[in-house]
Amino acid sequence: MAPPLRIAVLECDTPVDKVNQKYKGYHGLFSLLLRESAAALGQPEKLDPETGMDITGWDVVIAQEYPNLEDVDALVLTGSKHDSFESHPWILKLVEYTKKAFEDKRVKIFAICFGHQILARALNAKVGRNSAGWELAVCNVDLSKTGKELFGRDKLRIHQMHQDIAYGYPSEVVSLGASPKCAVQGMYVPGKLITVQGHPEFREDIMTELITLRTASGLFNKEQSADAMGRAGIAHDGIAITVAFLKLLLA
Template identity: 25%
Template sequence: MRLGILQTGHAPDDLRRDFGDYDYLFRRLLGEEAFDYVTYPVVDDIFPGSVEDTDGWLITGSRYSVNDADPWMGKLIAFISQIKASGRPMVGICFGHQAIAKALGGEVGENPGGWIAGESDYMTPEGAHDRTLHAWHQEQILTLPSTAQVVSGSSACPYAVLRYGVGALSYQAHPEFTADFIRGLVATRGQSLPDGIKSGANNADEAEIARARTSVEIVTFLNPR
């Protein structure tokens, strides 16, 4: 299966040298053998020719806001709508999670509680623990699209994992981020984090982090065979 990665940002230079760029983090998470990967750095205004260029799509995280007025942002939102109409599966992570919601009629804005960074626990709507993942975001979905189903969330981030039938699956947190990567983000982009949140993110751990489970979930969703 050919998977198109819509890369909406770049990792900081220091982290890129040690960990690779955002597209590589997903190749490592999902497995090099899982898909035939092709990256489109849409953040640099390099877009696919058509939604039919690949069998499925993954939209990465980004330091930018889906509400920015940059021309590539509008093109991306329109392209997501085309993917949904095509019936091809897509997965969104953090910024990608928010971009899918905006394209499908939701509202995205600043989290009223401010930054969320580091380990985050998410619960099902029935109150059972769903998963723990590393998060890094100041904005989040404020109003759900009508077609979205909540898989899990938290009091600080109610719409953390969403499904849109068989068409889309999205996560506010970052299954591709390791604890070391989170600590690197604190060092390179954590200047605006409140001290308490910065300290928590710096103490990130891999224990109980559901990266492997979420990876299998993403692979199965994109390619159910």
């Protein structure tokens, strides 16, 4: 039997309190998603959902700790409340590490929201605020030809929670799709990486908690809040996205 896949979750933030307590941080949340997706893959002889992955968590914000690339098979770059375009030392360190991981011929990358933008920045694409504003809750993504082939769908439904974007595609990647508010919804390099601007790991309870807190703080107005709440429980394709990454890992 093959040894477990060594997957390092680079925790770029700590979830809000209720989510953090329930799922035990982004490490716990992505561990759950990866195991659910391994079960959905349905190939236990190749990837057992319980024993086939060694998933570790790394605090890249406060502790600024990273795994040695030779000790991992894949990296997951999580979302974050922080801005991917800032020049805080920990963000610059993350960009540099991501660049090295991209250049490594063996390590695979799965990058989510903030992580997707960090990957774009590491490859010299501009990242920043989206003039179109927030994209919230479950939204449709129009997939490219490659995106349709990769995810096995004509359209993608995915949770969104962002007002920052990558402004363009690095030359090294292939587009996976776009939405009316965000032209860069996903990036792909065969055998190397999948990124998505949305959140495959989010669930209805996570989204409703975020909307509630951010509405109470004044970040979202009542109309935005009501619209997003109405889409928070729509079925989405988080598992299908992660299955595609596991297939990339196993290839």
